[in-house]
Amino acid sequence: MNDNVLLETISLTKRYKDVTALKDFSVKLKSNKIYGLLGRNGAGKTTLLDTVTSRIFPDSGNVRIFGQDATENQQILPLICYMPEKNYFIPTMRVSDILKVSAMFYENFDMGYADQLCVRFGLDKRKKYKTLSRGYESILRIVIGLASRAPLTIFDEPVLGLDAAVRDLFYRELLEDYTNNPRTYIVSTHLIEESADVFEDVLIIKEGQLITQLQVSELKEMAFYMSGKPSEVDAAVSGLNVIHSEMVGSVKISAVFSRFDDGMKKNIRAHGVDISPIPIQKLFIYLTNSNREGMQ
């Protein structure tokens, strides 16, 4: 087993009728890091998370957690708190009872912290689950996930239906608790721009395959727009990984995703080509585009 590898998937494949949701998917995640899991709708994020947590089983391949085969492993599963997009809480149960049941599942569950979180997020513990709005359902999942203090905590789309202020509170609570009680998080999301700097590494999934696993800072240092005269832009990007191109009037804009050094940039700028960073949400769209519109 590798020194601090917490989770490893080896060639996971999962098919649903004619759709291959995971294709030979291999990844290694280390302990005590916050991972962002990014992918478009239907890319295979939820299938991956469901497989890792033994909710569903792969057609082939396996999952190892803490160096052990994790499939239905009674020693491993209690160390994982998975808050999926859909929960099957009993609709007539009160929030306070759902928290009590959760405390029975996760041995590190901190009820005092759960109570504090309910206050901070404005979640009324006396309410029945079925009366919660979409936003408060998300908040309940956040409260359980954070308070579980599970060594592997997984959130699938945790900020769904939450307004900007509550999303902000979630990221801060996550970071604050993470700094005091380090553990491994996997957070899947569509809202990349606001969450990217919270993550240490991001995993980008496309069509059931891992296309990128990088530190967020590396990701940002590799993504640039080059714009200027078409001939100069084409010369500047030759040999680089061009992920998008378009013409705006007579100006050509090419998006590149490659490793750069300052010397290269200086040289490109000296040829009258402008270099500017690509917003991370845009980068994500370019990387996951299947038809690569505008590519030449």
Place this chain on the structure above:
Amino acid sequence: MKLDFSNEKPIYLQIAESIEDDIIRGVIEEETQIPSTNQMAVIYKINPATAGKGINLLVDRGILYKRRGIGMFVAGGARKKILEERKSSFYSNYIVTLLDEARNLGIGIEELIDMIRKGDRSDE
């Protein structure tokens, strides 16, 4: 400390530079403690590893040092050191860009020097 998330500069570099700025302006004095990476992470909503990367840059350059069990402190002589380093990079960071843009616009050296004099006076 101020971070600009739309800036091309990586966040960890911005952290290092903004701490330097605060030291130069005397907001953080020498031999005083700076916020921990954990505090920075929560305040700026960034991963603690990113904050740590920025702080380590300054530790490597002798601007910050660690007091075991307490935290990070600004080293004695840090301000002087930063000023010297900034002055030596002033030419490549500012003068070269200034001359490039002046050339693009067809501004001659004499005209440029006049502008600088004017700017200097209007600051007083």
